[in-house]
Amino acid sequence: MTNNTMRPGSRLHQAVWQRLTTWQPDTQSMWKRYAVAVFLTLLAAWLRVALAPAESGGRFVTLSLAAALAALYGGFGAGMVSTLLGMVLVNFFLVEPYFSLAFSNLREALWLNLWHLLAQLVVVGSIALMQQQNHALRLATQRSELSNQQLKDTFEHSATGMAHSHLDGRWIRVNQTYCDLVGYTHGELLRMHFRDFTHPQDLGLDLDLLARTLAGELNHYSFEKRYIHKQGHTVWVHLTLSLIRTTEGAPDYLIAVVQDISTRKFTETALRTSEMLLRQAQTMAGMATWQADVARNHFTTLSGSHTLLGLPFAEFSNGDLMALTHPDDQARMLENWTSAVQGQSAYDHEYRVVLNGSVRWFSVQAEFERDAQGRAVRALGVTHDVTEHKRAQREIQQLNASLEQRIQARTQALKSAYDELEIYSYAVAHDLRSPLRIINGYAQALQEDAPTLDASSRQHLQRIMAASTKMGALIDGLLRLSKYARSAMQRQPVDLSTMATRLLEELAHEQPERQVQWSVEPHLQAQADPVLMEALLQNLLHNAWKYTGHTAQPQIRVLARERDGQHHFCVSDNGAGFDMARADKLFQPFQRLHMPHEFGGLGIGLATALRIVKRHGGELQGHSAPGEGATFCFTLPPEASPPATV
Incomplete structure (x- = not known):
């Protein structure tokens, strides 16, 4: 050791x-x-x-x-x-x-x-x-070491992927950028071959170029290829591979420089897609694009789009365009072009052209590129064939003219019909009231002049008088419905809180024996017809007052809610309520959801309320359950909204 x-x-x-x-x-x-x-x-x-x-x-x-x-x-x-x-x-x-x-x-x-x-x-x-x-020697050594360190730093910290490899593809060294490009760690990549992450469709060309390089046909080669990232997605790169030889000229090792071009490739793909879609859109729309050299008055259509309009040439001089323009529009076109070139107005006009003996309408728009002095240098424009649009426009104008006449005639006829209906309604009401008054008067006279009548006969007379009274009320209800459906509207600010408070006070004064708890949300404002709004609230509050008559602790509330982006005004009570399964009859005239012996009325209050709301272009909805009270909410759109047909 x-x-x-x-x-x-x-x-x-x-x-x-x-x-x-x-x-x-x-x-x-x-x-x-x-x-x-x-x-x-x-x-x-x-x-x-x-x-x-x-x-x-x-x-x-x-x-x-x-x-x-x-x-x-x-x-x-x-x-x-x-x-x-x-x-x-x-x-x-x-x-x-x-x-x-x-x-x-x-x-x-x-x-x-x-x-x-x-x-x-x-x-x-x-x-x-x-x-x-x-x-x-020491300085040379230091410079050499510095140079080697700089080369190493350049290799390791380069923004492009760099690698040295043996001739058989085994890696000598790779930098971190190369590793990041394909998603493998440094250790993983050194154990791999470039074939392992090269896209199969690009591997053949890569190996062929490498073989030609090793054979001496090429010193280096470059091409665009795809790598398969460790995570599975495709990475487009520009590969440059160079062969390094020994001093004797024998192949020694390979240097690979790889640049990520995925963003450019995706951009090119998106650009090709956009160009294809643009050509399709131009074809479908019959639209041609062009550019103009303003100084030379020379016009050139782009991408062969002149064929979409049937123009004879792809390039035009100013004289060629004037020759194609309808004689009546030539002076106007020249004036508009001169004004746009000078920057005095935008260029967006319609002209007539004569092609193959037929007159067609073209809509032309252009934007100008200008130099530092503001002079127009180049124009980019779009020309659209609007012949069919012009033809349809003329037909619509003719149709509108005839339609306006028909509307006026029908409006006059409808007004006459309404006038006749109103006269008829009042005539019928008057004619019906006379026999009703006679029937009711004779029944009262008979009751007063014949005291000896038995109880059964007197009961029959009472029923006759009650039926005639009810029929009179029905006639008045019909007249009110007709009045609210046809009366003129005058929108103005209405304080619904003050109006509802007054109506509830009147109801409480009429029936002081009832202890009804009621509340009105303050500052409820609307833009509506005051007369119609009073009738609307009167019907809704009267309904709430009536149907809380059998409730132990009756309550009535007037409030506002925000729902689905709209402002709703609501009248809510805790009265008898109704079954929503029968709600389709709720707003029909003379249709009632309770028996006459339970609650009185004719069944026209909610029908009247609905017509008033629809005259304002709004909606009226009711929500309830038996024994749980009822809530009626209505909307009052701005004056710009057209009123619904009643």
Whole structure:
């Protein structure tokens, strides 16, 4: 087993050696380098004197070592300062008497100093050169490492998928973008082959191009293909694959660059679909699109749409268009076009054209593109054949003219019929009232003048008088229904709360013996006919008052509700109620849901209320259950809503 634990001494030695090999003299200031050189030289001279007599051989050796150390620390200049200072010390300060030349032979002194200087130049220069080379090598290494790191960062953090693979498809490395593109983790993808997630319909072309590349026919290839994402959906990519060769020219490995183009592909598909649908719509609508060079007055139809209108050409000059335009519309068309080009009005007009001897109507619209000065440069427009529309419009105008005449005639006839019906109604009512009054009068006279009649006969007379009275009430009810159905309406603000409160007070005053609890929601406002609204509330409140007559603690409420986005006004009670299964008879005249001996009445109150609500264009509905009271709600739409037919 290898022990990777490094001893402290070894770590210190390695740190010192690394410090020495990477030392850069120029990182220190000049005075510091020269000061160290002087110090080392003086220290070497002192050691030389202290350890051995200066007269012994090798005087320059110790100081040469100091110069070498000075050069290592401070560079060439510091080494030469140490060399020169050492030479001075050797010649004048190491041998007594001091300050005198240590050599008796001047020639010998000259040669020794010269050779020492040359040797030091070589040593110091070599050290300085080595340091420069080491520095250059270190910078080159740093640049290489930085470049490699940048390449690695470019590979790993690229916005496109990148991968290196062996020639057989096994992955060497892949970046995270590639992994994210197909949805697999880095470890999963390295265990796969590109065939595993290539769409089956694209695999054949991919393998064929790869084979041609490996055979030397191609250096690289690019095409659009599909991947199958891990989650199952399709991913469109643009693949570029390059073959890298060795220096001898043999295939080495492959580089794949993959860009996600799914969004562009989906956009292209949507655009093709839109263009197809546009062509179909143009064909069905008989519509042509075009553009115009405003400066040249040159018009060009788009996508062959001129054939949809039966135009003879796809491109037109201004003269060609004028020739096709109906003579009566040429001046107007030119005026409208000039005004639109100048930006004074929009271009949306209809003209007549003459094609193959027949006159047709075209509707033309255009929008203008303008330069920085506001001048029209290009126009984009749509032309639609509206001949059939114009023909139908003329027919409708003719029909409207004749229809208006018929409506006026029928309105007059209907008014005459209504007038006759009203005269007839009053005549019938008058003619019926006369015999009723006679019958009722004779019955009363007979009852008063024949006191000897037995009880049975008197009971018959009472029934005759009651029946004649009821028939008179029925005649009055019919007249009221007719009046509410035909009377003119005058809408104005109506305070329903105040009106309902007054009517309930009147009912309470008429029957003070009844203790009815009633409440009216404040601020109930409506836009309606006041007279009709009073009749409506009178009928609904009278109904509620009547049908709570047998209730122990009668209650009546007038309130408003919001339902289905509409405002409903409601009258609610806790009276006898009715069976909703028979509600279809509720608003029919003279139809009653209770027996006459239970509650009185003629059965026209709710029928009258319904007609009043429908005159306002609203609806009236009733909700109830036997013994649980009843609630009647009505709506009053704005005046713009047409009134329903009664």
